[in-house]
Amino acid sequence: MFRGETTADAVVIGGGLTGCTAAYVLAHAGLRVILLEADRLASGATASGIGAIVPQPDASFLSTTGAIGRRAARSAWVSTRRGAADFATTLKRLRIACDLDPIPFVINAPHSADAVPLRREQAARKQAGIDAPWLSASAAGAALGTDSAGALRGGGAFTFDPVLAALGLAKAAASAGATICERSPWRRTRFTLK
Numbered sequence: 001m002f003r004g005e006t007t008a009d010a011v012v013i014g015g016g017l018t019g020c021t022a023a024y025v026l027a028h029a030g031l032r033v034i035l036l037e038a039d040r041l042a043s044g045a046t047a048s049g050i051g052a053i054v055p056q057p058d059a060s061f062l063s064t065t066g067a068i069g070r071r072a073a074r075s076a077w078v079s080t081r082r083g084a085a086d087f088a089t090t091l092k093r094l095r096i097a098c099d100l101d102p103i104p105f106v107i108n109a110p111h112s113a114d115a116v117p118l119r120r121e122q123a124a125r126k127q128a129g130i131d132a133p134w135l136s137a138s139a140a141g142a143a144l145g146t147d148s149a150g151a152l153r154g155g156g157a158f159t160f161d162p163v164l165a166a167l168g169l170a171k172a173a174a175s176a177g178a179t180i181c182e183r184s185p186w187r188r189t190r191f192t193l194k
């Protein structure tokens with residue numbers, strides 16, 4: 001528990017998966033870090049997270065291209081994939097026991113009407129140089145055990161336990177020198193010129 005004032009290079013507010021990851025990354029990079037969690041670590045949205053590391057943004061590539069252009073959309077897809085891989089690698093490297101497992105990543109078109117826009121999505125991804133292999137209806141149906149008129153196949157997805165991951169990252173952050181405080185609501189930050 002922390003009360004009062006302190007000085008740090010970085011103040012991380014919130015000890016969910018995001019805050020614990022940030023605290024680890026910043027402390028590992030050599031910054032003096034304090035993480036303030038109002039309640040208990042990993043007790044917020046992290047406790048009910050779906051536990052999937054998804055290697056792409058939660059959006060269609062086609063509509064993202066329409067909104068921000070192909071170059072920016074491609075960059076979002078490439079960096080999300082890299083981020084997912086980096087995150088899984090970091091959990092493994094730190095030997096955090098969080099049931100990390102690779103899983104197939106498939107976007108299914110359950111009916112033939114769904115396959116038409118999914119084929120368009122695939123073409124847009126291919127044009128932008130993003131790997132987007134197509135699974136035939138029979139292969140997708142067999143792999144998924146459900147109705148399929150075809151599917152887009154991806155790689156680089158994982159399942160994991162987000163609470164165990166957050167707690168492990170907080171421990172790694174503390175080992176790297178971060179101060180981790182539970183039951184310590186943040187009230188105010190004053191920034192220095194540095």
Ligand SMILES: Cc1cc2nc3c(=O)[nH]c(=O)nc-3n(C[C@H](O)[C@H](O)[C@H](O)COP(=O)(O)OP(=O)(O)OC[C@H]3O[C@@H](n4cnc5c(N)ncnc54)[C@H](O)[C@@H]3O)c2cc1C
Binds near residue numbers: 013
């Ligand atoms: C759009 C979306 C996509 C998602 N996608 C995925 C996904 O792909 N895979 C997946 O596994 N999960 C996903 N999730 C769910 C996922 O579980 C959560 O997004 C993630 O765990 C949230 O972690 P967090 O650290 O950001 O938030 P939280 O776990 O809620 O942590 C925030 C913490 O801040 C603390 N806090 C708040 N105010 C203060 C204060 N003043 N001082 C100190 N502490 C404070 C809270 O107590 C809390 O513990 C998704 C959720 C959303 C909304």
